[in-house]
Amino acid sequence: MxxxxxxxxxxxxxxxxxxxxxxxxxxxxxxxxxxxxxxxxxxxxxxxxxxxxxxxxxxxxxxxxxxxxxxxxxxxxxxxxxxxxxxxxxxxxNKNFHPRHDAKQRTYKYFVNTPSNYEAYNLGYSYFVKKELSIVELNLIAKLFIGKNNFTNYSKLRTDQNPLREIALSKWTKNSQYFIYTITGNSFLHNMVRSIVGVQLAAFDGKLEGKSISTSLKIPLEQRFKHVAPSEGLYLWNIKY
The missing domain is CATH 3.30.70.580 (Pseudouridine synthase I, catalytic domain, N-terminal subdomain)
Structure with missing residues (x-):
């Protein structure tokens, strides 16, 4: 074999x-x-x-x-x-190589368009938001997720799953076409990245406070956040072994 x-x-x-x-x-x-x-x-x-x-x-x-x-x-x-x-x-x-168990880090990217840089052909490959964004403000929110945190409020957890995950990179960048969110961690829970993106955009829009995000990562709230970004903007970008 x-x-x-x-x-x-x-x-x-x-x-x-x-x-x-x-x-x-x-x-x-x-x-x-x-x-x-x-x-x-x-x-x-x-x-x-x-x-x-x-x-x-x-x-x-x-x-x-x-x-x-x-x-x-x-x-x-x-x-x-x-x-x-x-x-x-x-x-x-190697005969013992396992793509999931041997992975050290996974990186996802999430692509967002705004009115100033949207093109119709991006439909299905990025998320269109109807207001302009600020890299500076988004990154103030993004850095809250760095480190080892409890992501109970950011995923659809199975009862046997450990909600603790360690995030090494959480950062927004911008090019001529997209706002791009990059997140790197040891592993991710179901819907976790989309929830993190949705919560950040909700906080930027004034629907959530940074303090509630920080608190939720240490002491989970009673209910998970309902702000989940759509799937079309998300890419499994890289897996490091």
Missing amino acids: KNYKLVISYDGNNFHGFQKQPKDFTVQEALEAALDKLLTSYQLTYAGRTDTGVHAKQQVLSITTSDLLKDSFKESLNALVGKHIYIKKVTLA
Whole structure:
């Protein structure tokens, strides 16, 4: 048995998330439909699930198989998997490599458009807000999330999940087209990044106070925040091993 590492990207608009579901078409389903035509048997694992509409610049998978992958495997898989997924790299990995358990850090980026830089073709790939934003003010809010904090109010937690996560980077930048939020952490909870973005934009809009955000990260409030940014602006950007 050999273990292969795959790096892929995909357009989340065309899938109901990454993980296979009984009724909806997902990235995993598209991948497995293609792999079934190329391999006798295999086991597919992945670094993390993304929700419906969330994109990936770098998602990492592993395929454990007794089949010997030919040099043309990447090209063949790309030909079968459909135009909304792209296999960027296929390499032989250590037999014990696990894309989720071995990940040290994950980085997500969230793209926001404002009236001064919005284009219609950005629909589905960024979030349009109807007022102008301030990098300085947003970064005052963003830095509140840095460090080890309790993200109970920022996710849909399962009862067995630890809500503590450590954030190494939380920062807004701006280019000619987008306001871009970058967040790097050891791991993330379900809906956590979108909730963090939504809460920041709500605070910028005066709907939340910075003090309530700081408090919630140490002593969770009774209810999770309802401010969740839409999925189309979110990208799984990088995974560090």
